[in-house]
Amino acid sequence: MENIHDFLDGFGIHIDNKPVTQVFVSAILLAGIVAIIQPIFGAFRVLLSLFVLRGEPLTQHAPRGTWALITGASDGIGKEFALALAAKGYNLLLVSRTSSKLESLSSEITTKYESKISVKTLAMDFAKNNDSDYAALKELVQGLDVGILVNNVGLSHSIPVPFVETPAEELRDIIMINCIATLKVTQLITPGMISRQRGLILTMASFGGAFPTPLLATYSGSKAFLQQWSTALGSELEQYNVKVQCIQSHLITTAMSKIRKPSLLVPNPKQFVSSVLGKIGQHGGALGIAHTSSPYWSHGLMHWFLMTFVGERSNFLVNTNRGMHEDIRKRALRKAARDAKKQ
Numbered sequence: 001m002e003n004i005h006d007f008l009d010g011f012g013i014h015i016d017n018k019p020v021t022q023v024f025v026s027a028i029l030l031a032g033i034v035a036i037i038q039p040i041f042g043a044f045r046v047l048l049s050l051f052v053l054r055g056e057p058l059t060q061h062a063p064r065g066t067w068a069l070i071t072g073a074s075d076g077i078g079k080e081f082a083l084a085l086a087a088k089g090y091n092l093l094l095v096s097r098t099s100s101k102l103e104s105l106s107s108e109i110t111t112k113y114e115s116k117i118s119v120k121t122l123a124m125d126f127a128k129n130n131d132s133d134y135a136a137l138k139e140l141v142q143g144l145d146v147g148i149l150v151n152n153v154g155l156s157h158s159i160p161v162p163f164v165e166t167p168a169e170e171l172r173d174i175i176m177i178n179c180i181a182t183l184k185v186t187q188l189i190t191p192g193m194i195s196r197q198r199g200l201i202l203t204m205a206s207f208g209g210a211f212p213t214p215l216l217a218t219y220s221g222s223k224a225f226l227q228q229w230s231t232a233l234g235s236e237l238e239q240y241n242v243k244v245q246c247i248q249s250h251l252i253t254t255a256m257s258k259i260r261k262p263s264l265l266v267p268n269p270k271q272f273v274s275s276v277l278g279k280i281g282q283h284g285g286a287l288g289i290a291h292t293s294s295p296y297w298s299h300g301l302m303h304w305f306l307m308t309f310v311g312e313r314s315n316f317l318v319n320t321n322r323g324m325h326e327d328i329r330k331r332a333l334r335k336a337a338r339d340a341k342k343q
């Protein structure tokens with residue numbers, strides 16, 4: 001092919017021979033080719049990451065027998081992390097609000113593994129931001145080799161609500177738990193990991209933060225904070241061989257989502273946690289976002305599709321999301337009215 005003029009002639013497209021035309025047409029052609037190839041190449045990488053490639057073994061970041069600290073450990077995803085990490089041979093530090101739930105989970109695990117797994121628990125309410133609770137947490141982890149930190153504790157709005165109508169206490173609790181508690185706990189655990197030159201920090205973010213979510217505006221902002229913070233932290237800690245991974249997920253059958261029945265798009269906590277622990281170091285659907293993974297297959301496909309073809313902060317996405325959450329709010333208000341009548 002001598003020049004673009006002759007090349008296009010072959011397709012029956014005739015342009016003149018001026019260099020400026022040829023450069024212009026070449027540039028458009030190249031942009032078109034890249035625009036087509038990029039999503040195809042991206043889809044290929046996402047499919048490989050979600051369905052074929054395996055994650056790094058946990059032991060690469062934390063030897064068996066070291067401790068895993070899990071916040072929000074007594075329910076849903078946190079509880080599942082506790083069970084899964086015990087099964088993999090890690091001792092557990094379980095932190096959550098309700099001591100009775102912690103005790104029953106602790107005895108379930110120690111009975112199952114006949115004391116091969118040690119479990120320590122601390123009941124604290126992160127919403128309270130009480131210094132003496134944090135002092136107790138510091139004492140609890142004192143001298144322990146904490147190899148894994150799972151920043152799981154989280155709070156959302158009780159139902160979707162316009163920002164201006166959101167109760168002040170709900171706003172404060174969401175930021176206190178999702179943001180402040182995560183920062184404080186991570187700052188407590190990270191120096192030990194740095195000095196041991198290894199460790200794994202998993203932080204549960206949410207599509208609610210990846211994609212702006214009207215009527216859950218504060219929750220959405222808090223999870224966006226975690227995403228941004230976690231990626232930045234991941235870059236800081238790389239040099240110490242401490243792995244940070246922000247975990248992006250859509251709905252899971254938990255108390256927070258209020259969905260009970262698992263489906264293609266809504267895994268149960270066990271399915272979800274197994275995808276997280278099986279895909280350490282893989283991006284899944286969070287292609288191109290450093291130190292981040294969207295590891296559950298259907299969530300990963302959705303994450304990638306929305307980012308690639310809809311735009312993570314596009315008008316269309318935000319407005320559609322608002323419509324969805326206005327409907328959820330209407331249903332929740334109707335249900336509350338029905339429940340009130342019953343009493």
Ligand SMILES: *[C@@H]1O[C@H](CO)[C@@H](O)[C@H](O)[C@H]1NC(C)=O
Nearest residue numbers: 128129130131132133134136
């Ligand atoms: C913090 O917790 C301690 C110990 O449980 C309690 O004595 C204290 O009153 C709490 N402080 C606040 C500000 O709630």
